[in-house]
Amino acid sequence: xxxxxxQILALGISLGGVYALMGSGLSLVFGVMRIVNLAHPxxxxxxxxxxxxxxxxxxxxxxxxxxxxVLILAAxxxxxxxxxxxxxxxxxxxxxxxxxxxxxxxxxxxxLLGAMFTNTQRITSPEYATDAYFVGDVxxxxxxxxxxVTSVAIISALAxxxxxxxxxxxIRATTQNREAAQLLGVNVNHVCLVSFAxxxxxxxxxxxxxxxVFSFFPSKHWEWIVILMSLVVLGGMGSVLxxxxxxxxxxxxxxxxxxxxxxxxxxxTFFVALxxxxxxxxxxxxxxxxxxx
Amino acid sequence: xxxxKAIVVTIAATLAATASTAEIKIGASLPLTGSFSIAGSKHxxxxxxxxxxxxxRGGILGEQVKLIISDNRSDxxxxxxxxxxxxxxxxxxxxxxxxxxxxxxxxxxxxxxxxYVHPLPAGGALRIYTQGHERVFYFQPNxxxxxxxxxxxxxxDLVPADNRPTTAAVVAADDFFANAIEAGLLGxxxxxxxxxxxxxxxxxxxxxxxxxxIVYSEKWPEEGFNDWINLANSIKxxxxxxxxxxxxxxxxxxxxxxxxxxxxxEPKMVYYSQGTxxxxxxxxxxxxxxxxxxxxxHPEVPFSGVLAGEEFTNQDFVDAFxxxxxxxxxxxxxxxxxxCQGIEQSILGAGSTDNGEMAAWLKARxxxxxxxxxxxxxxxxxxGLAIDKPFxxxxxxxxxxxxxxxxxxxxxxxxxxxxxxGF
Numbered sequence: 001x002x003x004x005x006x007q008i009l010a011l012g013i014s015l016g017g018v019y020a021l022m023g024s025g026l027s028l029v030f031g032v033m034r035i036v037n038l039a040h041p042x043x044x045x046x047x048x049x050x051x052x053x054x055x056x057x058x059x060x061x062x063x064x065x066x067x068x069x070v071l072i073l074a075a076x077x078x079x080x081x082x083x084x085x086x087x088x089x090x091x092x093x094x095x096x097x098x099x100x101x102x103x104x105x106x107x108x109x110x111x112l113l114g115a116m117f118t119n120t121q122r123i124t125s126p127e128y129a130t131d132a133y134f135v136g137d138v139x140x141x142x143x144x145x146x147x148x149v150t151s152v153a154i155i156s157a158l159a160x161x162x163x164x165x166x167x168x169x170x171i172r173a174t175t176q177n178r179e180a181a182q183l184l185g186v187n188v189n190h191v192c193l194v195s196f197a198x199x200x201x202x203x204x205x206x207x208x209x210x211x212x213v214f215s216f217f218p219s220k221h222w223e224w225i226v227i228l229m230s231l232v233v234l235g236g237m238g239s240v241l242x243x244x245x246x247x248x249x250x251x252x253x254x255x256x257x258x259x260x261x262x263x264x265x266x267x268x269t270f271f272v273a274l275x276x277x278x279x280x281x282x283x284x285x286x287x288x289x290x291x292x293x
Numbered sequence: 294x295x296x297x298k299a300i301v302v303t304i305a306a307t308l309a310a311t312a313s314t315a316e317i318k319i320g321a322s323l324p325l326t327g328s329f330s331i332a333g334s335k336h337x338x339x340x341x342x343x344x345x346x347x348x349x350r351g352g353i354l355g356e357q358v359k360l361i362i363s364d365n366r367s368d369x370x371x372x373x374x375x376x377x378x379x380x381x382x383x384x385x386x387x388x389x390x391x392x393x394x395x396x397x398x399x400x401x402x403x404x405x406x407x408x409y410v411h412p413l414p415a416g417g418a419l420r421i422y423t424q425g426h427e428r429v430f431y432f433q434p435n436x437x438x439x440x441x442x443x444x445x446x447x448x449x450d451l452v453p454a455d456n457r458p459t460t461a462a463v464v465a466a467d468d469f470f471a472n473a474i475e476a477g478l479l480g481x482x483x484x485x486x487x488x489x490x491x492x493x494x495x496x497x498x499x500x501x502x503x504x505x506x507i508v509y510s511e512k513w514p515e516e517g518f519n520d521w522i523n524l525a526n527s528i529k530x531x532x533x534x535x536x537x538x539x540x541x542x543x544x545x546x547x548x549x550x551x552x553x554x555x556x557x558x559e560p561k562m563v564y565y566s567q568g569t570x571x572x573x574x575x576x577x578x579x580x581x582x583x584x585x586x587x588x589x590x591h592p593e594v595p596f597s598g599v600l601a602g603e604e605f606t607n608q609d610f611v612d613a614f615x616x617x618x619x620x621x622x623x624x625x626x627x628x629x630x631x632x633c634q635g636i637e638q639s640i641l642g643a644g645s646t647d648n649g650e651m652a653a654w655l656k657a658r659x660x661x662x663x664x665x666x667x668x669x670x671x672x673x674x675x676x677g678l679a680i681d682k683p684f685x686x687x688x689x690x691x692x693x694x695x696x697x698x699x700x701x702x703x704x705x706x707x708x709x710x711x712x713x714x715g716f
Contacts, residue, residue: 123551267514
């Protein structure tokens, strides 16, 4: 029994680490810009393809390729923001508009990836991807562990940047109160631009890690959006820390459910969490309760 | 006067153009994106190659064939809409079937209602053939429920009695096709989803019939499942000597194989319902060693068919495919190619694209006078299932997919490697 619990925690925490990075960029972008970026998982796919082709053509390790994936996707984020989102920023229905925009963007990205790389499934295969550390009867998959450790390192760096850098303070100020930040001299548009690029860059980083944990193909992102949304909602819309915590909680819960109740039910964990949180505590763990008008 | 002349000239030109561009239109809705996209894209290649070769040889009944392909995104509702569009808007002369039982089952009703011949490249669930449809024709050896008979044959014919697996873990995608194979292996009842009536009782099941005890069985949802390592760990903990993973796509086969490798499972034998694709080997490498999967086609099987009235062998197909796509085909391209051959032969046999006549001609085929394809000879029973065609069992060895069973049908059968030496 104890061994089983330790095994569940080992698998849940390592899987949660992967989900944490996948969801953190989504959360950051929502926190700063109030954009529910439905194209975020499609961007993750972009990062996965960067890692895949580097691995296939040059044998490059996907974790080593992570900075490249971040740079390419962050640059893509800058361009996308300028082309798609900036002009809508003054719209009275900005949030609603961006849901439609990002939905359309997800389809465009999927189409482009399909046209460029075909719709066949891909996965990278560094040696650690299918290996594990065994301690007695308990094991930890190396692939998920390495991905989780890398993920936590990146998120920690992001947290330090947000807390201690001048620009990080500007991002946090914009997250907390956009108008007040603007009155205090924060260039909100510039903050949004950089935040969006960071968010998409995080998607690139997550993609590099995902490339050896899960197989992927252009339309796979539709399966991920529910998982990521449940993390963001449980953590509190816009709270990166909350998303990370939710990732570990829900991943462990899904492994627990799969272990004791069967694989059929493990995926349901995320859907149930989404519904329950929206019903019971819509602001999530760290989100603020919306003020009544 | 001038206006009248212009109208007459325009009508004449239009008629002339119509006459000169007479063509046979064939529609195919395929899952080019979504969870079945690997197989769907390969089906597209098979259909395209076949139509190209037919057109290069002068078309069918002197008319060029125009192939209309739509992407149904692996979604049944979209597949239905697209076939309805083929029928009502494009007014196609014939259709090619789609991939997977999940998509083929609802599509079968639409095509039957509109009187179209429905040639299925994939869609092995028995329930598709027990709806009373008159014009369905399955271009694979048998319904998925009976795939287990081939696995039983492999174990009983190729494995010494004192070294056979005695326990099995059977895990399956909650998918039409995977559920059908599972029903045969585990011996459950197949029922009609419409009225709940019994279609076939598969008891006691092929595994029990082989003397194998089922020690673990589990299902995973058909979409969004990521907990592969947890599932693989449960399989390993069951201690099963035979692992049966009834996957619905090559992607799932890669995932379950990598997870079993990660947890260091050590079964004697592994069988998957999907895994003939090169993508499987690319994603699993040496872990694929000794993995078995059933198949309807193999490049080295000496089948010989007919295309445009001329002999067209399996080797001709492999050569043509490599020339056009610069890669080796697998069964997901070969089976739709055979479907296309069947439709071509039925149009030639009927002398027109009257689907009623085409169906009658297909139904009249016998073992001695069959439809001849690169998958071999086809004639069908009253349900639309092929008569007297065995599945092949293939096995990955040294990065090659070799066919190992049956051993007495063709030359070139490889030795089965057994037991499997880990992943």
